[in-house]
Amino acid sequence: MSRFPWPEAIDIGPLTVLTGIERGKYPHGNSVLIKGTRDTILVDPSLTIAERGCPVDVDKVLLSHVHEDHIPGLTRLPDTPVYCHALDAQGLHSLDGLMEIYGMPAEIEANFRAEVVEDFYYAPRPDVKTFTGGDTFDLGDVTIEVIHTPGHTRGHSIFLVPEAKTVYLGDIELTGFGPYYGDAWSSLIDFEKSLELCRNIDAENFVTFHHKWVITGRADFINQLDNFEKVINDREEKMLDFLKKPRTLDDCVAHRFVYRPHVELAFADSVERRCAEQHLNRMIQDGRVQSAEHKRFVSI
Ligand SMILES: [Zn+2]
Structure with a gap:
């Protein structure tokens, strides 16, 4: 009690x-x-x-x-x-x-x-x-x-x-x-x-x-x-794998690394965008990802 x-x-x-x-x-x-x-x-x-x-x-x-x-x-x-x-x-x-x-x-x-x-x-x-x-x-x-x-x-x-x-x-x-x-x-x-x-x-x-x-x-x-x-690392590893082919930020948003694909939330895309940007920035900075043509990013 x-x-x-x-x-x-x-x-x-x-x-x-x-x-x-x-x-x-x-x-x-x-x-x-x-x-x-x-x-x-x-x-x-x-x-x-x-x-x-x-x-x-x-x-x-x-x-x-x-x-x-x-x-x-x-x-x-x-x-x-x-x-x-x-x-x-x-x-x-x-x-x-x-x-x-x-x-x-x-x-x-x-x-x-x-x-x-x-x-x-x-x-x-x-x-x-x-x-x-x-x-x-x-x-x-x-x-x-x-x-x-x-x-x-x-x-x-x-x-x-x-x-x-x-x-x-x-x-x-x-x-x-x-x-x-x-x-x-x-x-x-x-x-x-x-x-x-x-x-x-x-x-x-x-x-x-x-x-x-x-x-x-x-x-x-x-x-x-x-x-x-560990969830942070898992998201980043999945992004790195996805970026083996050159992709845009919009591709990353559509693929979803935070929410599962079936989750319907009005703000899901904006959250995915904000998260993907932060992971991309970090991975560009430490040399795991680089910019490619047509606003794409690719893992190195
Ligand atoms: Zn809160």
């Missing part, structure tokens, strides 16, 4: 995982409560929080990053101070600022704007306060350390609670899908550096926003991190 009345809540010392519907499967997510002797902080108020409400009064909300599924619960906490990394703050300043983070083509963005407002309860929070890597929050006998882990977004951060030997990983989600770096605000190179940084975090429990949920023990975590990171 958790100290809070919440289905499938898990207490880990001063930290409680407020498990989301379907264990945090998108569009839901697993929010985290951290309770000190003075303050209680809620991390990443999910759509489940928006639907059920927060089970306890909170003093502050921290966000791992500003994406539509990490902020819906703010609708229940309009007067609670909210904090995110300075590099993602524009996503809470305005809907335009949020849309710039995704960088979708205009024809898709119109629908997504409506979805973010209607299904994810988006409302601007121009009062958002910012943190940066290395900042700490003192809750009274419990601290939260901010670790900046860009890549998924520029401001993506994870939160270490040493007193619970627990780190909340946000969207370093360890799923079989692999790392997501398909937004304008994403970076493949930064994501890889952030994954390396995660290896050295001194924790025993690892919490993700989506369905991996709670991982106990470093060995299991490192194993899952290895598998997650």
